[in-house]
Amino acid sequence: MSTPQSGLFALGTASHAYLEFDARRPEAPVELVGAVAALREPRTTIGGVNLVVGFRPELWRELVPEEAPREVEGFNRDIVGPDGYTMPATQHDAVLWISGSAYDVVFDMAREAIGALEAAASVAEESSSWPYRHDRDLTGFIDGSENPSLIEAPEFAVIPDGIPGAGGTILLLQKWSHDADAWEALPVARQEQVIGRTKDESVELDDKPAESHVARTDQDEFGKIFRRNMPYGTVTEHGTMFVGFSAQQRPLTAMLENMAGLTDGIRDELTVYTTALTGAYYFVPSTQDLRRWGAME
């Protein structure tokens, strides 16, 4: 049986860092994959951190064709809606998602990892995340209400045994900047129409508009995904790190296309108040596939 990287499902961690890297020699994927696979989280029980690693799908496929999910691609082209609304493609070669109980342990591990990867890769993008009012994103709404539970999540997020990439998952990582002033100028009843749920209790609206966010990303239509979104940023520049996992790439791309209005011309109204700054897909291999490439412990 293939085992997914355990940090995927480690809920409740208060501090996160997302580091995206560019390979110094992308034509030699073994250097980057070997260096990333050799990283180890500190083995302490109390201040411990979770480490999840992923690779640009094409880079992984070049190195491990037999254990790469078929037809998975990087975020190689901008998504442009009919009105010109654009979600940019900012693909990099590898990602580290480090999470823990407090920022000090995340910070130390992130610095150590950057040092260990120095010869193979350079940091291209960095964000730190922290929880806002327990389980809300920076719109003030509860985020994750329609997530599958931890018991169900592997069924939707992890590639099943018997197919290439088993135990792995496909990550969509997208950094969304919020226009907090414009959002907060809306009365709560309007904000609820934009999201499609109530703000206090996250109850889905019976008559949610077609342009509401939950109508555009309806999992009954596209299939279930597993989201680990977090707020990111500083007081003056902040938003949502969208961190979504799926056993197949299609639900993720279909949701993005539908949010941009590519299917029926209706654009997700949340995108009036939020702007995608980055967009990348990573293949997050099983622990067994990863260990094949790392130095033995």
Ligand code: HEM
């Ligand atoms: C600024 C960025 C985003 C914010 C602030 C945001 C926030 C939210 C909120 C508040 C909900 C309702 C509660 C819940 O079920 O979690 C929600 C639902 C959802 N969002 Fe997002 N989201 C963002 C981007 C995205 C993106 C880029 C995707 C897909 C690629 C996505 C997929 C979903 C899905 C699948 C649901 C549940 C829909 C259903 O009811 O079946 N979200 N989001």
